[in-house]
Amino acid sequence: MSNATLSGKRPSTLRAASLPKWFSWAVAAASVALGLGVSAALGLESSIQWALIAGVLFVAGTFGIAARVEGKRQAKDRVATSVVWVAFLLAVAPLASLVWETVSRGVKVLDMYFLTHSMGVVADTEPGGGIYHAILGTLEQVGLATLISVPIGVLTAIYLVEYGRGKLAKAVTFFVDVMTGVPSIVAGLFILSTWILILDMGPSGFAGAMALTILMLPVVVRSTEEMLKLVPNELREASLALGVPKWRTILKVVLPTAIGGITTGVMLAVARIAGETAPVLLLVWGSNFINTNPFSDPQASLPMYIYLQYANSGGSGAAYDRAWAAALTLIAFIMILNLAARGIARWKAPKSGR
Amino acid sequence: MAKRIDVSGLNAYYGSFRAIEDISMTVEPRTVTAFIGPSGCGKSTFLRTLNRMHEVTPGGRVEGKVMLDDEDLYGAGVDPVSVRREVGMVFQRPNPFPTMSIYDNVAAGLKLVGSKKKSEMDDVVEKSLKGANLWNEVKDRLGKPGSGLSGGQQQRLCIARAIAVEPNVLLMDEPCSALDPISTLAIEDLIGELKERFTIVIVTHNMQQAARVSDRTAFFNLAAVGQPGKLIEIDDTERIFSNPSVQATEDYISGRFG
Numbered sequence: 168m169s170n171a172t173l174s175g176k177r178p179s180t181l182r183a184a185s186l187p188k189w190f191s192w193a194v195a196a197a198s199v200a201l202g203l204g205v206s207a208a209l210g211l212e213s214s215i216q217w218a219l220i221a222g223v224l225f226v227a228g229t230f231g232i233a234a235r236v237e238g239k240r241q242a243k244d245r246v247a248t249s250v251v252w253v254a255f256l257l258a259v260a261p262l263a264s265l266v267w268e269t270v271s272r273g274v275k276v277l278d279m280y281f282l283t284h285s286m287g288v289v290a291d292t293e294p295g296g297g298i299y300h301a302i303l304g305t306l307e308q309v310g311l312a313t314l315i316s317v318p319i320g321v322l323t324a325i326y327l328v329e330y331g332r333g334k335l336a337k338a339v340t341f342f343v344d345v346m347t348g349v350p351s352i353v354a355g356l357f358i359l360s361t362w363i364l365i366l367d368m369g370p371s372g373f374a375g376a377m378a379l380t381i382l383m384l385p386v387v388v389r390s391t392e393e394m395l396k397l398v399p400n401e402l403r404e405a406s407l408a409l410g411v412p413k414w415r416t417i418l419k420v421v422l423p424t425a426i427g428g429i430t431t432g433v434m435l436a437v438a439r440i441a442g443e444t445a446p447v448l449l450l451v452w453g454s455n456f457i458n459t460n461p462f463s464d465p466q467a468s469l470p471m472y473i474y475l476q477y478a479n480s481g482g483s484g485a486a487y488d489r490a491w492a493a494a495l496t497l498i499a500f501i502m503i504l505n506l507a508a509r510g511i512a513r514w515k516a517p518k519s520g521r
Numbered sequence: 522m523a524k525r526i527d528v529s530g531l532n533a534y535y536g537s538f539r540a541i542e543d544i545s546m547t548v549e550p551r552t553v554t555a556f557i558g559p560s561g562c563g564k565s566t567f568l569r570t571l572n573r574m575h576e577v578t579p580g581g582r583v584e585g586k587v588m589l590d591d592e593d594l595y596g597a598g599v600d601p602v603s604v605r606r607e608v609g610m611v612f613q614r615p616n617p618f619p620t621m622s623i624y625d626n627v628a629a630g631l632k633l634v635g636s637k638k639k640s641e642m643d644d645v646v647e648k649s650l651k652g653a654n655l656w657n658e659v660k661d662r663l664g665k666p667g668s669g670l671s672g673g674q675q676q677r678l679c680i681a682r683a684i685a686v687e688p689n690v691l692l693m694d695e696p697c698s699a700l701d702p703i704s705t706l707a708i709e710d711l712i713g714e715l716k717e718r719f720t721i722v723i724v725t726h727n728m729q730q731a732a733r734v735s736d737r738t739a740f741f742n743l744a745a746v747g748q749p750g751k752l753i754e755i756d757d758t759e760r761i762f763s764n765p766s767v768q769a770t771e772d773y774i775s776g777r778f779g
């Protein structure tokens with residue numbers, strides 16, 4: 168069974184029998200084939216069942232064969248690897264199919280005209296029109312929310328990491344934790360009850376931005392906190408020992424060292440709120456017209472537009488196409504933000520090399 | 522502008538744990554004083570009380586007096602930030618600022634505190650790097666990140682950074698423990714030059730180094746783990762290494778310790 172006996176040499180204690188490189192691929196192919204065969208034989212219609220059967224067969228088969236040929240320890244190692252692969256595929260499959268679905272349906276009406284026109288003169292059931300007003304609304308609402316929550320969030324994180332001791336810091340941490348769990352509809356209702364019902368303001372992009380701020384703030388605080396904690400204490404001490412005041416140390420040494428990570432965190436938070444529908448529904452109301460002023464009157468936004476196109480279309484294909492195209496735009500927008508965040512993180516990361 | 526340090530009755534605590542007990546000593550200006558002693562006896566702690574860095578540690582607390590010439594560092598109304606401008610420090614592990622270039626690292630102390638003209642700044646940077654024996658190695662790459670230097674170069678960069686703000690006293694906590702013999706020698710030579718201008722206190726675990734660079738040597742010890750560290754004796758280096766007055770010092774130096 169082992170290589171050593173086959174080649175007739177003295178058995179080596181360091182080299183053990185091992186399966187060839189293509190082993191995993193062979194097992195994968197065999198289990199996919201078996202999975203398809205079994206589901207065909209049993210008449211299972213679902214497209215998920217065969218994949219699950221194949222996944223189980225893959226893990227079990229790998230273990231069985233590897234345990235016989237290579238021994239227990241290597242078999243466990245292979246099982247761990249194959250479980251990771253199966254989990255990876257399980258995670259990626261829905262994402263890939265979602266992107267595929269959105270792109271294939273979204274490109275139909277997505278063109279320059281669509282991006283630069285509003286729905287002002289088009290009925291929801293007719294073809295034509297565009298998402299300019301929704302892009303504008305999303306940019307303004309998300310931009311305002313970012314403008315409010317980034318300074319507050321970063322300062323809070325600085326307080327917690329650099330100054331916070333005792334009860335106040337504990338209380339702040341607790342509130343941030345609670346805020347993290349607030350559902351977006353509750354954030355919307357909160358602003359609705361204070362800003363619109365009690366203070367008697369009308370719906371506006373700004374009202375939506377305030378609700379988005381509630382959702383964004385804890386994410387910014389948390390991620391900034393983690394990034395600041397990663398800055399080695401030695402750097403703070405080096406700066407303090409030079410006779411630099413603490414606030415300047417934070418501003419000139421700690422923040423620059425962590426800025427890449429902080430930016431990434433902010434971008435992820437922006438990506439999270441850009442897709443929020445519930446608070447926008449309650450506070451901004453949505454609109455078919457271009458409204459450049461976020462401080463008064465209803466505005467549109469991308470997630471809102473998608474919902475309204477779907478809900479008010481009365482089954483019109485043109486509206487569905489527009490909804491998909493808007494979804495594609497939203498995904499692209501978030502993707503671009505993420506790429507920008509990565510770029511900034513790499514650009515601003517502490518430099519190494521000569 | 523070297524200054525005399527005069528410590529009397531100094532205790533330092535971490536929370537409720539007393540790390541060093543009742544230390545009194547005098548360090549003359551323009552001398553090198555070496556601190557030796559077993560690990561955990563409080564050398565670093567004591568060193569950090571001399572520029573009020575000890576209180577940066579959570580729970581850090583100091584009792585007693587540290588006179589710098591005729592001012593008590595722990596007196597009422599003394600600003601720890603100005604103390605640290607007068608008493609500079611070099612750490613055990615080189616810690617250049619990773620986001621800054623070599624030039625900015627050296628200029629950091631000046632830039633972060635006040636503003637100076639560009640030409641003045643250039644002069645200070647050049648003078649400090651020359652003072653730290655690093656100028657020739659880095660003069661062509663001042664704009665490159667400081668973390669791209671070798672460990673020994675980084676440590677000399679940190680020394681340049683510390684002397685750029687013109688302190689009166691320079692504290693060094695095992696500055697050579699991460700360095701090769703050649704960089705160590707470079708730094709020891711440097712210490713010899715720097716003592717013309719500064720009062721220098723250096724912690725070291727290397728007896729030969731203490732014997733080579735210092736004028737006076739202080740031996741610290743602790744009775745047992747969990748007990749506070751104490752100053753056993755301080756004397757001229759020659760005397761400590763030839764004929765110390767306490768038996769424990771002789772045992773420690775000759776390696777017959779513990």
Ligand SMILES: Nc1ncnc2c1ncn2[C@@H]1O[C@H](COP(=O)(O)OP(=O)(O)OP(=O)(O)O)[C@@H](O)[C@H]1O
Pocket residue numbers: 535538540558559560561562563564565566567578747
């Ligand atoms: N941050 C801290 N918190 C609590 N106790 C500490 C802290 N730093 C040091 N100590 C304790 O204070 C005592 C003295 O430590 P210190 O670092 O001054 O020793 P040292 O003489 O410099 O040792 P070494 O030669 O290993 O550097 C030790 O018992 C140590 O455990």
Ligand SMILES: [Mg+2]
Pocket residue numbers: 564565566694
């Ligand atoms: Mg130490």
